[in-house]
Amino acid sequence: MTQQPITELRLCKNPDCQREYQAEIINCMGVQIIRGDGYCQECAKKIYEADVAREETARLAKIASKRREWREVKSGIPSKFMLAEFGSFDEKRNGCTGLVNAKKRCLEFAEKWPFPDKDGKPWRYEKGYPSLLLYSESSWGIGKTHLACAIAHKVLNRWDGQPMACPVKFISEYELFSRIQASYNYNLEEQKYLPGEADIIREMVSAWLLIIDDVGKRRVQDPRFVQRIYFSIIDGRYKAERPIVITANLNPDKLKTYFGGGIGEEATFDRLFEMVRGCVIHIEGESYRRRLPK
Numbered sequence: 001m002t003q004q005p006i007t008e009l010r011l012c013k014n015p016d017c018q019r020e021y022q023a024e025i026i027n028c029m030g031v032q033i034i035r036g037d038g039y040c041q042e043c044a045k046k047i048y049e050a051d052v053a054r055e056e057t058a059r060l061a062k063i064a065s066k067r068r069e070w071r072e073v074k075s076g077i078p079s080k081f082m083l084a085e086f087g088s089f090d091e092k093r094n095g096c097t098g099l100v101n102a103k104k105r106c107l108e109f110a111e112k113w114p115f116p117d118k119d120g121k122p123w124r125y126e127k128g129y130p131s132l133l134l135y136s137e138s139s140w141g142i143g144k145t146h147l148a149c150a151i152a153h154k155v156l157n158r159w160d161g162q163p164m165a166c167p168v169k170f171i172s173e174y175e176l177f178s179r180i181q182a183s184y185n186y187n188l189e190e191q192k193y194l195p196g197e198a199d200i201i202r203e204m205v206s207a208w209l210l211i212i213d214d215v216g217k218r219r220v221q222d223p224r225f226v227q228r229i230y231f232s233i234i235d236g237r238y239k240a241e242r243p244i245v246i247t248a249n250l251n252p253d254k255l256k257t258y259f260g261g262g263i264g265e266e267a268t269f270d271r272l273f274e275m276v277r278g279c280v281i282h283i284e285g286e287s288y289r290r291r292l293p294k
C-alpha cells in the first residue's frame with residue numbers, strides 16, 4: 001500500500017550543492033522512496049534535463065551515422081558526387097539558361113519530399129507525390145547529375161529516423177542496364193545468390209524515391225530491352241504511387257519514342273507524364289565540362 005508522502009528536511013545529495021530542502025518521502029510497502037533520489041528540486045531538474053539532452057545527442061549521432069552509411073553505400077550516389085549538394089551548385093554559370101530555375105525547382109522538390117509515416121506506410125499525398133523530369137538536349141555535362149545527386153543528398157539530410165530504410169536510390173541508366181545485362185551471364189551458382197533482372201526491377205520499384213540519371217545518353221543495341229525495363233519500372237512505381245526523378249538527354253518527344261515504340265505502345269511515357277504532372281525542367285546551354293579553363 002502506498003501512503004501519503006511525508007516531508008522532511010534533508011541535505012541535497014549533490015556534493016556541490018548540499019543545501020537543505022524539503023524532501024518528499026513515500027512509504028511504499030515498507031520501502032522508503034525519496035522523490036528526486038535525494039537531490040533538491042533544482043538539482044533533480046538539472047539531472048533530468050542532462051539525461052534528456054544526452055539521449056537526444058545519442059539519437060542524433062545514430063541518425064548521422066545511418067545517413068552516412070546510406071549516402072556512401074546504399075543510396076547509389078557516385079563517389080565523385082559525394083559533395084554534390086545544392087550549396088555547391090553554381091547556377092550562375094556562363095552560357096547556361098534555366099539553371100537558376102532548375103536549381104530552385106529541384107530544391108523545392110527535395111525540401112517538400114514527404115516521408116512515409118512511422119509504420120512505413122506511404123505518404124497519403126493526393127494522387128502521390130509528383131515525379132520530376134529534368135532534361136537538356138544539346139549539351140551534356142550541364143549539371144543535371146549534380147542536381148539529381150543534390151536531391152538525393154537533401155532527402156538523406158532530411159531523414160530523421162523514419163522509415164527504417166534508405167529513403168532514396170540513385171542509379172544511372174548505364175549502371176541499371178549493365179547490372180541487368182550482367183545477370184544474364186551468371187552461372188548456376190551465381191544465379192542462386194546474385195540479383196537477376198526481376199530482383200533488380202523489384203529494387204527499383206520499391207525504392208521510396210528513385211532517381212535515374214542520364215536516360216538516353218548512350219545508343220542501346222536492343223530497343224525492346226530498353227522498353228521492357230522502363231515499362232516494368234515506371235508501371236510498377238505508377239501503381240505503387242511512388243515518384244521517380246529522371247534526368248534525360250532527350251526532349252519529351254524523343255523520350256516518348258525511346259520509352260515507347262509505335263502507336264498504342266506509349267504506355268510508359270503516358271504513365272510517366274501523368275506522374276510528372278507538369279514538373280518538367282528544361283535546361284539549355286554550354287557544357288561546363290567541355291569549357292576550357294580561363
Ligand SMILES: [Zn+2]
Nearest residue numbers: 012017040043
Ligand atoms: Zn541540490
